Amino acid sequence: MTDFTLKIDSDGVGVITWDTVGKSMNVMSRDSMALLNDLFDQALNDDAVKGIVITSGKDSFAGGMDLNVLAAIREEYKDDPAKGLFEFTMNGHHALRKIERAGMDPKTNKGGKPVAAALPGTALGIGLEVPLACHRIFAADNPKAKIGLPEIMVGIFPGAGGTTRLVRKMGAMAASPLLLEGKLNNPQGALKAGVIDEVVPADELLDAAKAWVLSEPKIVKPWDEKGYKMPGGAPYHPAGFMTFVGASAMVNGKTQGVYPAAKALLSAVYEGALVPFDTALKIEARYFTQVLMNPSSSAMIRSLFINKEALEKGANRPDVADQKVSQVGIIGAGMMGAGIALVSALAGIKVVLIDAKQEAADKGKDYTATYMDKGITRKKVTAEKKEAVLGLINATTDYAALKDCDLIVEAVFEDVGVKADVTAKVQAVTGPDCVFATNTSTLPITELAKAAKDAEKFIGIHFFSPVDKMMLVEIIKGVKTGDVAVAKALDFVRQIRKTPIVVNDERFFYANRCIIPYINEGIRMVKEGVEPALIENAAKLVGMPLGPLQLTDETSIDLGVKIAKATKAAMGDAYDDAQDEVLFWMFDEGRLGRKSNSGFYAYDEKGKRQGLWEGLSAKYPTADEQPDLIDVQHRLLFAQTLEAVRALEENVLEDIREGDVGAILGWGFAPWSGGPFSWLDIIGSPYAAERCDQLTEMFGERFKTPELLREMADKNQSFYGRFGVKAKAA
Ligand code: NAD
Numbered sequence: 001m002t003d004f005t006l007k008i009d010s011d012g013v014g015v016i017t018w019d020t021v022g023k024s025m026n027v028m029s030r031d032s033m034a035l036l037n038d039l040f041d042q043a044l045n046d047d048a049v050k051g052i053v054i055t056s057g058k059d060s061f062a063g064g065m066d067l068n069v070l071a072a073i074r075e076e077y078k079d080d081p082a083k084g085l086f087e088f089t090m091n092g093h094h095a096l097r098k099i100e101r102a103g104m105d106p107k108t109n110k111g112g113k114p115v116a117a118a119l120p121g122t123a124l125g126i127g128l129e130v131p132l133a134c135h136r137i138f139a140a141d142n143p144k145a146k147i148g149l150p151e152i153m154v155g156i157f158p159g160a161g162g163t164t165r166l167v168r169k170m171g172a173m174a175a176s177p178l179l180l181e182g183k184l185n186n187p188q189g190a191l192k193a194g195v196i197d198e199v200v201p202a203d204e205l206l207d208a209a210k211a212w213v214l215s216e217p218k219i220v221k222p223w224d225e226k227g228y229k230m231p232g233g234a235p236y237h238p239a240g241f242m243t244f245v246g247a248s249a250m251v252n253g254k255t256q257g258v259y260p261a262a263k264a265l266l267s268a269v270y271e272g273a274l275v276p277f278d279t280a281l282k283i284e285a286r287y288f289t290q291v292l293m294n295p296s297s298s299a300m301i302r303s304l305f306i307n308k309e310a311l312e313k314g315a316n317r318p319d320v321a322d323q324k325v326s327q328v329g330i331i332g333a334g335m336m337g338a339g340i341a342l343v344s345a346l347a348g349i350k351v352v353l354i355d356a357k358q359e360a361a362d363k364g365k366d367y368t369a370t371y372m373d374k375g376i377t378r379k380k381v382t383a384e385k386k387e388a389v390l391g392l393i394n395a396t397t398d399y400a401a402l403k404d405c406d407l408i409v410e411a412v413f414e415d416v417g418v419k420a421d422v423t424a425k426v427q428a429v430t431g432p433d434c435v436f437a438t439n440t441s442t443l444p445i446t447e448l449a450k451a452a453k454d455a456e457k458f459i460g461i462h463f464f465s466p467v468d469k470m471m472l473v474e475i476i477k478g479v480k481t482g483d484v485a486v487a488k489a490l491d492f493v494r495q496i497r498k499t500p501i502v503v504n505d506e507r508f509f510y511a512n513r514c515i516i517p518y519i520n521e522g523i524r525m526v527k528e529g530v531e532p533a534l535i536e537n538a539a540k541l542v543g544m545p546l547g548p549l550q551l552t553d554e555t556s557i558d559l560g561v562k563i564a565k566a567t568k569a570a571m572g573d574a575y576d577d578a579q580d581e582v583l584f585w586m587f588d589e590g591r592l593g594r595k596s597n598s599g600f601y602a603y604d605e606k607g608k609r610q611g612l613w614e615g616l617s618a619k620y621p622t623a624d625e626q627p628d629l630i631d632v633q634h635r636l637l638f639a640q641t642l643e644a645v646r647a648l649e650e651n652v653l654e655d656i657r658e659g660d661v662g663a664i665l666g667w668g669f670a671p672w673s674g675g676p677f678s679w680l681d682i683i684g685s686p687y688a689a690e691r692c693d694q695l696t697e698m699f700g701e702r703f704k705t706p707e708l709l710r711e712m713a714d715k716n717q718s719f720y721g722r723f724g725v726k727a728k729a730a
Contacts, residue, residue, distance in 0.1 A: 003032035006039040012050035013210045014043035019057030026062035028126045030069055030088070036130075037095040044103050044113060051213025052102075054134060055118040055206060060145065062127025067154070067305050070292060085292050089285040092126075092160045096133035097281065100221060109220045118209040120202065121145040124184070129162035131196070132169070135219040138209045139187040140202035147195060148184035155300025155672065157265035159288030164272050164280045168223045170194045171232030172269055173243045179265060180251060223277045234273045244270055258543040258672045260294045295682045299674025302720075303664060307657040308499055314490055316502050316655060318483035323491040325349055329405035329430070331422050332412035333364025333395065336439055339467025340409055342368045345392040347496045352402050353395045361395035368393060371468065402429050407492055409461055411439040419443070420451035427453050435488040437461040441512060442566065445478035445505045456482035461489050462509060464666060472665035475502045476509050499665055501658035503647075507570070510647055510659070511666035514676070515551075516563065517639040517702070518667075522548025523579040529623030530632065532600065532612045538632035543670030548636065549612070553599035557583060557592045576702065582620065589615075631698070634691060637679065638703055640669060642692070644676040645706045656723050677719040680709070689713035 002021055008014045016039050020026040036054075043049045056062065070085070077084025104112035117131030119139040128149055131137045139147065149158040149166070157163055157179065166175045174194065177183040190196045200208045222228050233240030247266060255262045268287040272280030291297050307315075328344050330337045333355040341353045345368060355361040372389060375381030394401055402408065408430065412422050419438060426436065435457045438448050449458035460476030475489045486502060493500040503510045525535050526549070536547030552560055560583050568575045586592075586599065593599035594607065602610040644663065647653045660675025673679035680688050689710055695703035705713070712722060 003029070004035045004039050006043055008043070008046065008049055009210075011210065011214060012048055013213055014046065014049040014052045015206070015210075016040065016043065016052065016054045017057045018055070018062060024058070025060050025122070026056055026058060026127065027064060027066045028062065028130075029066045030072075033092060033095060037098070040095070040099055044098075049113065051114040051116070051210075053116050053118050053206065053209045053213060054099075054130065055209070056120055058120070059142075060121035061117075061119040061123035061131070062125075063122065064125025064127050064150075065160075067301050070301065071298075071306075074298075082289055082293050086285060086289040089159055089288050090282070093281045093285060096130065096161050097278070099130070100133045100135075101224075102135070102219060104220065104224075109224060112219055114213040114215075114217050114219045116209040116213050118205050119145070119147070119187075119196070120205060123147050124150055125158065126160045126162075128195070129158055129160040129165070132162055132165040135217070135221070136198065136209075136212055137196040138198045138200055138205060138212070139190065139196050140205045141187060141199050142202060143186050143188070145187055146184040147187060147190040148182065149178055150182035150184060152180060152261055152265065153182045154305045155259070155261050155297040156291055157261045157268070157288065159284060159291075161281055161284065163265060163268055164277070164284050166195070167269050167273065168221075168228075168230060168277070168280075171230060171243075172240065172247065172273065173232045175269075176247055176250075179269070180247075180254075180262060230273055235270055236274070240273070256541050256543065258296075258541070258670070260296055260672075261291050264288075264291045296672045296674070299678035299682060300672065303657070303660045303674040303678060304671070308661050308665075311501065311658060311661055312494065312499050314494070316658070317490045318487050320483050320487045323435075323484065323488040325407045325488070325492045325495060327352065327405045327407075328492070329354065329402040329408040329426065330364075331355075331408065331410045331426060333361045334411065335465065336463060336467060337409075337411035338364035338367035339465070340411060340439070340463060341365065341393055342371055342468055343496045343498075345389045349392070349495060351393045352405060353393055354397060354399065354402070355395075356397065358395075358397050361397060365390070365393050365395040399425050399429050402426060403431075405430060405434055407435050407437065407488055409437045409439055411463075414440060414442060416443060416447065419448055423448070423451040433457075435459065435485045437485075437489060439463055442508065442563065444507070445476050446480070449478045449480060455480035457485050459485040459489050460505070460509070461492070462511075464511070470665070471499050472511070472662055473498045473500050474509055474511055474662065474666065475500050476505050477502065478505050499661060501662040501666075502654070503658070503662075504652050504654070506647070506650060506652045507567075510644075510652055510662055513647060513652070514640045514643040514663065514669075515667040517643050518544075518636060519548045519552050519555075519560070520579040521635050521639040523552065523582050525632065525635070526600075526616065526620050527578070527582050529621060531622045531626055532616055534626055534629070534632060535636075536612070538629055539636050541629070542633045542637060543672045544636070545668040549600035550609075552583075553593035553601055553609075555593070556595055557586045557599055561587045585619065631695075634695060635699060635703075637670070638692065638695060641676040641679060642703065642706060642709075645680070645709055648677075649706055649708045656719050681718040681720055684716075685709060685712040685718065686716055 004016055004018050006014055006016050018026045043052050073084045073088050074081040099115055102112040102115050115134045116136045117134040121142050122145045149162050151158050185193055187199045191199050235244045251262045251266055264287040268284045272283045327350040329352045330341050331354045333353050341351045344351050353361055353364050372381050372386035408426050410422055412418050436452055437459050445460040449455040452458040459481045462474040464470035464472055473493045490500055522535050526532055536549055539547040564580050591598040597603040597607055602613045604610055644659050653659045656677040660677050663669035663675045664671045669675055689705045692703050692705040
């Protein structure tokens, strides 16, 4: 075990270096925490040591806690997991509090050894909580480094003293974006915000920290001194009172009350502010344990941290040689093609961007120029970087330029004939090893592959719009798609730092298959006379980022009409057209959604959403008796979730982890739940099946319990239990 090492130099500085073996970034495990504690004791008790510096052997400091630890503790303390988690948290507090007190006399605050943290780069989560326990934090002036506490993003909050210390150091108001939104700063930003204390050139980092610990500095923390007052005021101070009232309202407004971590964090801060520091740490630990015991938090950690990372690292990658892309050809420089060119060039990949006309190709490339210009305005990008990225994109109409591409991504019009024509033109130029991908959102991959020379090298790589913001990429295997093409697509997605899921070819693949029933359910409720505001609010109160009507406005009514017509043509009598009347009427009214400044919502001239359009209720009067909130919510959630279960039954999904991660990243499925399968596990399969029976009786066959769910309900099984640790659907 060599995660931490201690070296005492000739000046009497004990340097504790963190260097997790076999990882590119340090992560804290239970063993490494114990080792840090032991080494710190050693340094503290060694008379030769005058001061201590904690640093890293890597170019970053640490990426955070290994969250697998939490699952391991839960497993270990099966009978009383809360006890195990609380003890674990308190042990962490004791270790870090020891660093903070550093041997000072508890009464007089005299004595003690100065401890500095020296951060060469990124310091996240517990990677910042350890430094916060030190007496001074130095960071190298590395603009790429990220410093912060992102725990809230995965459904927990900083539980190793970060919450209590940051609030006491900065005040509740200043700390709130860092704690409640997980805002990360670069070192200069962190210095300005007051999170860290000094930024120095990288090659002076260790010397600066050493010089400081040897300078006999004052080390007692303000909150350990008599008369400490919290910056900005504690809750009962007039200024503090305003902060806490406002924060409470803001948190509820932003989370709609569905994220237990945000609420618990606020309680820990509020209650902690009223008591001495050590008691505050205990309060933090109790709320932290409470959050860890909430099924929502475990589900979020599992999907948004553990499984997301596993998929990004190639959990479902076929075992073939590295397929890293060196040059990508993108055909169609429209909205999607331009975005794909941008993210590829940002990843350092050479791009040939083709469109039918040179102006269109140039316009596609301009998208990258504009993006980089915005970065320059925000001082995040240099002019040289812009030139370098643009230099990677060759915008042209000449297919011959594709000769050396090893991957093609086609993003031309959604038309089988146009796509077939383009495929043939591309393949007249490219070599036999080049993989051809289509970005189609609705056309079957197996069909489109017929136009290709080699269907084994043909695949779907489905991006979401806007490409630079949406983190999910859905990779679709046609019937004949081979392993090399899958690996190529996965390696490409890894290069552009997005999260992949791999699914099989069926109508609308996975994401659109699930989101369309959500939209349709919302629209059919309008027709039934459900108050539109109830529909929208029910969706938000259950954690959906956009209500179904707003989402329709964003994606456009005409797209909805197009999909409805195409689906009807393909499905014939089996097509359920309940939503079409409202949708087609809106289309006929010319209310196409945000893009026409009119849709289910009204908009002002500047395109700002004003509220639900009154004409909607005039045409579809709201019923006197409105349904219960829970029924509206369950209609909206089950519409998506049952589609996910059917996708699993039909083997469109091969892995429930992909179903959950894809749902959150692809269309924002209630992130607090961990995704549709996690949600079913939270409510339990017997209750889910019972609810489906009730919804079927009330609203129709589309809520019919899928056979798989029925069987699982009979056996009282969970999805993650049944589909195993590796979570592969058998
Ligand atoms: P778009 O209309 O913005 O762009 C299409 C581009 O392809 C245009 O610039 C057009 O000039 C070009 N083009 C058409 N025929 C061509 C040809 N024969 N040779 C070269 N260029 C040609 O469309 P878009 O929204 O970017 O969609 C492109 C593809 O991506 C479609 O298959 C669509 O289904 C899919 N898609 C779209 C979205 C979305 O939200 N817009 C999301 C996922 C996937």
